[in-house]
Every structure is written in C-alpha cells, then in structure tokens.
Amino acid sequence: MRPSIITFVLFTAATSFASPSPLAKRASITDKATIGFATLNGGTTGGGPAAPVTVTTLDAFQKAVSGDLAKVVLISGTIQGATTVKVGSNTSVIGKSGAGEICFSPSTGNKHKLTAKWVIVLEGVGISIGAVSNVIVRNVKISKVLAEHGDAIGIASSNRVWIDHVEVFSDRDHDKDYYDGLIDVTKGSYGVSITYSYLHYHYKTSLVGASDSFSGGSKETLKVNDAVKCFGTFWHPKFWYVYSAKSLEDTDKALRVTYAFNNWANLGSRTPSFRFGKGHIYNN
Incomplete structure (x- = not known):
C-alpha cells in the first residue's frame, strides 16, 4: 500500500471515531x-x-x-x-x-x-x-x-x-x-x-x-372544627379532606x-x- 493511501485511511478512521x-x-x-x-x-x-x-x-x-x-x-x-x-x-x-x-x-x-x-x-x-x-x-x-x-x-x-x-x-x-x-x-x-x-x-x-397511605376515591370537605374520624385524612390549611376507602396504591400502580x-x-x-x-x- 502506497504511503498516500495509508495516510488517507488513517485520517478517515481518526475522523470517524472523533467526538462530534x-x-x-x-x-x-x-x-x-x-x-x-x-x-x-x-x-x-x-x-x-x-x-x-x-x-x-x-x-x-x-x-x-x-x-x-x-x-x-x-x-x-x-x-x-x-x-x-x-x-x-x-x-x-x-x-x-x-x-x-x-x-x-x-x-x-x-x-x-x-x-x-x-x-x-x-x-x-x-x-x-x-x-x-x-x-x-x-x-x-x-x-x-x-x-x-x-x-x-x-x-x-x-x-x-x-x-x-x-x-x-x-x-x-x-x-x-x-x-x-x-x-x-x-x-x-x-x-x-x-x-x-x-x-x-x-x-x-x-x-x-400521591401517598403511601392515604385513601382515594370520592372526597368530602369538612370544616376544621368538625369532628373527623375516618380511615385516611389529609390536612389542608382550611379544610380536612376525607377520602373513601379505595387505596391510592391501587390507582397508582398504573x-x-x-x-x-x-x-x-x-x-x-x-x-x-x-x-x-x-x-x-x-x-x-
């Protein structure tokens, strides 16, 4: 192989593998x-x-x-x-x-x-x-x-x-x-x-x-001073949100x-x- 061809092959290989x-x-x-x-x-x-x-x-x-x-x-x-x-x-x-x-x-x-x-x-x-x-x-x-x-x-x-x-x-x-x-x-x-x-x-x-433990589904809104006894509650500065028993885990598996x-x-x-x-x- 002539030197000029070797040089061309090496140059082509170098440019092909160089970082873009x-x-x-x-x-x-x-x-x-x-x-x-x-x-x-x-x-x-x-x-x-x-x-x-x-x-x-x-x-x-x-x-x-x-x-x-x-x-x-x-x-x-x-x-x-x-x-x-x-x-x-x-x-x-x-x-x-x-x-x-x-x-x-x-x-x-x-x-x-x-x-x-x-x-x-x-x-x-x-x-x-x-x-x-x-x-x-x-x-x-x-x-x-x-x-x-x-x-x-x-x-x-x-x-x-x-x-x-x-x-x-x-x-x-x-x-x-x-x-x-x-x-x-x-x-x-x-x-x-x-x-x-x-x-x-x-x-x-x-x-x-949304959570590891909160329940999901339908939601009721109660005033802060209302008594709340249920499975799963979420505190908001103005209200207690009370959720039904369907687990968010079931929904969030998707x-x-x-x-x-x-x-x-x-x-x-x-x-x-x-x-x-x-x-x-x-x-x-």
Missing part, C-alpha cells in the same frame, strides 16, 4: 415526544400543527389552554399571578423564543452541559394537567407557586404528557410546606416523560404517587413515568420520590 462537535438542542413548537413512556400509546403530539396563539396575560393564557381542541399556545414575556391554570387535552404550551429557552449541549459520553437564557415566564402561576391526554409543556420557566395553589406542574389522572426543556424552582428561605411540588405525577397517570429540564432551589421536588437528561440542584427531597408504578430514571 457539541450541538445545542432548543425546544421547538412542532416536535413530538421522542423519549420514554410519552412515546407509547400513539405518542404525544400536543397541539400538533395547530396555528400558534401568543398570550401575554394570565386571563388570555387561561382561556387559550382550555378545552380539548388541538391548540399551540405561546407564552410571551412574564405572566404573574397566584393560581394554577388548568390545561385541556391536545395542547402544547411553549415559551416563545426570546421569553426563555433552555439548551443541553452534548459533550463526551453521557455528560451534558446545561445553558439557559430566561426571563421568568410564569411567576406564581402553576400548570395543572388533570384528567386530560396528549399535552406538551416546553421551554417554560415556572417559579414560586405557593402550596395553597398546588404544584408548579401537577399531572394527575392523565396520559401522554411530555414535560421538556422547562425550568422550575422556588426558594429555600421558607419552610418545606410553603411550596408544594415542582413536578408531581399522581393518580395513575401514564405515558409521562420529563426530559432535559432543570429542577432547583426547592424542598419537595418531584413525586410519583403510573408510567420517564425522567431523562434532567439537571437537579440544591434540593431538599423527592429527587424523585417514586412510590408505585414503573419508571425510567436515567442520565440525570
């Missing part, structure tokens, strides 16, 4: 879920090709995400409040470019570098994904949702949900019950993937399965959740807390 240049992945409007349980059961497409609607106020956001028709809702700027917004089925909620974005740059092996450019997109406003299907939340930053209003992102009794490229946090200046969860998945939700996200500065971070490529930092617990069901937890 870092590539940044930014969340887009039309992507569908590509990782984990959210890819099953027909996949998670959210609002798909529906024409995007941009919102800048809390009222507009609440109206835009309601109902089950396909919709893509872009959040522009910061929306402040003290509430949780319920999202309907077949919905994509996306932080508009310039409002905030989070990128992961692959380097060597399984390591990833997180970079973020943000303004606060939802401040004090949580997202509730309850009893719905086919929902995508991407490129959204959520901060300081008070416990009395719920989780930053709460997923309950839902299926085909993709949470991707989000940042959720509060602070650790208050006691652990001042805020609730950052991303909680409960009541038998399945087909859920939480990917490429940043969870930080919080106590009770992320749980799968849970199917993936956590992949997330960054967890400065947290007190539940990173995550996985009680029932089945899960993928890798490359975090």
